[in-house]
Amino acid sequence: MSLGQLVLRYSVFAMVATVMNLGTQRISLATYDGAFALAVAIFFGTGVGLVVKYLLDKYFIFADLRGGAATHGKQFGLYTLMGVATTAIFWGMEYGFWAIWQTDPMRELGAIIGLAIGYVTKYQLDKRYVFTDSALAKGVA
Numbered sequence: 544m545s546l547g548q549l550v551l552r553y554s555v556f557a558m559v560a561t562v563m564n565l566g567t568q569r570i571s572l573a574t575y576d577g578a579f580a581l582a583v584a585i586f587f588g589t590g591v592g593l594v595v596k597y598l599l600d601k602y603f604i605f606a607d608l609r610g611g612a613a614t615h616g617k618q619f620g621l622y623t624l625m626g627v628a629t630t631a632i633f634w635g636m637e638y639g640f641w642a643i644w645q646t647d648p649m650r651e652l653g654a655i656i657g658l659a660i661g662y663v664t665k666y667q668l669d670k671r672y673v674f675t676d677s678a679l680a681k682g683v684a
Contacts (some may be wrong), residue, residue: 545675549573549604550651552603552606553600553662553666554603556596556603556604557596557597557659557662559565559599560592560599561592561594561654561655561673563588563652564654564658565588565590565651565655566588567587567588567590568585568587568588569584571583571587571588571647572584573582577656580671585637589630589634592658593622593626597618597619597622600622601618601674602670604666605670605674605677606677607674607677609676612661618673620672621672621673622669625665625668625673626661626665628664629661629668630661630662632661633645633660634656634659634662635657636653636654636656636657637651637657640652640653640654640656641653662666
Protein backbone atom coordinates (compact mmCIF):
# COMPACT_ATOMS: atom_id res chain seq x y z
CA MET A 544 0.00 0.00 0.00
CA SER A 545 1.39 3.41 -0.92
CA LEU A 546 1.81 6.18 1.63
CA GLY A 547 -1.10 8.06 0.05
CA GLN A 548 -3.36 5.02 0.27
CA LEU A 549 -2.31 4.48 3.89
CA VAL A 550 -3.06 8.08 4.85
CA LEU A 551 -6.42 8.02 3.07
CA ARG A 552 -7.45 4.68 4.59
CA TYR A 553 -6.29 5.65 8.08
CA SER A 554 -8.10 9.00 7.81
CA VAL A 555 -11.34 7.36 6.70
CA PHE A 556 -11.14 4.84 9.54
CA ALA A 557 -10.42 7.62 12.03
CA MET A 558 -13.53 9.41 10.76
CA VAL A 559 -15.60 6.21 11.06
CA ALA A 560 -14.42 5.69 14.64
CA THR A 561 -15.06 9.37 15.42
CA VAL A 562 -18.62 9.17 14.07
CA MET A 563 -19.22 5.99 16.08
CA ASN A 564 -17.79 7.66 19.18
CA LEU A 565 -19.81 10.86 18.86
CA GLY A 566 -22.93 8.95 17.80
CA THR A 567 -22.69 6.82 20.92
CA GLN A 568 -22.23 9.98 22.99
CA ARG A 569 -25.34 11.53 21.46
CA ILE A 570 -27.38 8.39 22.16
CA SER A 571 -26.09 8.32 25.72
CA LEU A 572 -26.85 12.00 26.30
CA ALA A 573 -30.32 11.58 24.78
CA THR A 574 -31.16 8.66 27.04
CA TYR A 575 -29.40 9.65 30.27
CA ASP A 576 -29.28 13.12 31.79
CA GLY A 577 -28.43 12.24 35.36
CA ALA A 578 -25.29 12.78 37.38
CA PHE A 579 -22.10 12.93 35.30
CA ALA A 580 -24.07 12.50 32.06
CA LEU A 581 -21.29 13.96 29.91
CA ALA A 582 -18.62 11.79 31.56
CA VAL A 583 -20.80 8.70 31.05
CA ALA A 584 -21.38 9.62 27.40
CA ILE A 585 -17.68 10.20 26.76
CA PHE A 586 -16.80 6.91 28.46
CA PHE A 587 -19.20 4.86 26.33
CA GLY A 588 -18.34 6.75 23.16
CA THR A 589 -14.65 6.16 23.76
CA GLY A 590 -15.24 2.44 24.28
CA VAL A 591 -17.20 2.04 21.05
CA GLY A 592 -14.68 4.10 19.08
CA LEU A 593 -11.79 2.11 20.54
CA VAL A 594 -13.18 -1.29 19.53
CA VAL A 595 -14.14 -0.11 16.04
CA LYS A 596 -10.75 1.53 15.43
CA TYR A 597 -8.83 -1.49 16.77
CA LEU A 598 -10.55 -3.86 14.36
CA LEU A 599 -10.15 -1.54 11.39
CA ASP A 600 -6.47 -0.87 12.18
CA LYS A 601 -5.65 -4.51 12.84
CA TYR A 602 -7.09 -5.88 9.64
CA PHE A 603 -7.05 -3.01 7.15
CA ILE A 604 -4.11 -0.81 8.17
CA PHE A 605 -1.59 -3.25 9.58
CA ALA A 606 -2.95 -6.33 7.75
CA ASP A 607 -2.46 -8.35 10.92
CA LEU A 608 -4.47 -11.51 10.31
CA ARG A 609 -3.37 -13.37 13.42
CA GLY A 610 -6.33 -14.47 15.50
CA GLY A 611 -7.19 -16.24 18.69
CA ALA A 612 -8.27 -14.96 22.05
CA ALA A 613 -4.74 -14.73 23.44
CA THR A 614 -3.45 -12.72 20.48
CA HIS A 615 -6.46 -10.41 20.43
CA GLY A 616 -6.33 -9.99 24.19
CA LYS A 617 -2.66 -9.04 24.21
CA GLN A 618 -2.96 -6.75 21.20
CA PHE A 619 -6.14 -5.07 22.40
CA GLY A 620 -4.54 -4.53 25.81
CA LEU A 621 -1.49 -2.90 24.24
CA TYR A 622 -3.68 -0.96 21.80
CA THR A 623 -5.71 0.36 24.74
CA LEU A 624 -2.57 1.22 26.72
CA MET A 625 -1.16 3.15 23.77
CA GLY A 626 -4.44 5.00 23.64
CA VAL A 627 -4.31 6.26 27.23
CA ALA A 628 -2.20 9.34 26.44
CA THR A 629 -4.01 9.99 23.19
CA THR A 630 -7.36 9.65 24.95
CA ALA A 631 -6.22 12.25 27.47
CA ILE A 632 -5.59 14.64 24.56
CA PHE A 633 -9.05 13.90 23.14
CA TRP A 634 -10.88 14.21 26.46
CA GLY A 635 -8.95 17.36 27.37
CA MET A 636 -9.87 19.05 24.12
CA GLU A 637 -13.53 17.99 24.38
CA TYR A 638 -13.90 19.09 28.00
CA GLY A 639 -11.91 22.26 27.31
CA PHE A 640 -14.16 23.30 24.44
CA TRP A 641 -17.21 22.49 26.58
CA ALA A 642 -15.87 24.53 29.50
CA ILE A 643 -15.19 27.54 27.30
CA TRP A 644 -18.27 27.60 25.05
CA GLN A 645 -20.85 25.39 26.84
CA THR A 646 -22.42 24.24 23.55
CA ASP A 647 -22.65 20.78 22.01
CA PRO A 648 -21.33 21.86 18.59
CA MET A 649 -18.20 23.36 20.16
CA ARG A 650 -17.78 20.34 22.46
CA GLU A 651 -17.92 18.08 19.42
CA LEU A 652 -15.46 20.32 17.54
CA GLY A 653 -13.06 19.97 20.48
CA ALA A 654 -13.57 16.21 20.36
CA ILE A 655 -12.82 16.10 16.63
CA ILE A 656 -9.65 18.18 17.01
CA GLY A 657 -8.51 16.09 19.98
CA LEU A 658 -9.24 12.83 18.17
CA ALA A 659 -7.33 13.98 15.08
CA ILE A 660 -4.24 14.85 17.13
CA GLY A 661 -4.58 11.63 19.07
CA TYR A 662 -4.95 9.40 16.00
CA VAL A 663 -1.78 10.74 14.37
CA THR A 664 0.15 10.02 17.55
CA LYS A 665 -1.55 6.66 18.07
CA TYR A 666 -0.62 5.38 14.61
CA GLN A 667 3.06 5.76 15.43
CA LEU A 668 2.67 4.07 18.81
CA ASP A 669 0.64 1.18 17.35
CA LYS A 670 3.14 0.61 14.57
CA ARG A 671 6.03 0.58 17.03
CA TYR A 672 4.51 -1.34 19.96
CA VAL A 673 1.24 -3.14 19.08
CA PHE A 674 1.30 -4.52 15.56
CA THR A 675 5.01 -5.27 15.55
CA ASP A 676 4.71 -8.45 13.50
CA SER A 677 2.72 -6.88 10.66
CA ALA A 678 4.29 -6.31 7.28
CA LEU A 679 3.62 -2.58 7.58
CA ALA A 680 5.42 -2.32 10.92
CA LYS A 681 8.40 -4.20 9.46
CA GLY A 682 8.52 -1.87 6.47
CA VAL A 683 7.58 -4.62 3.98
CA ALA A 684 4.20 -3.19 2.96
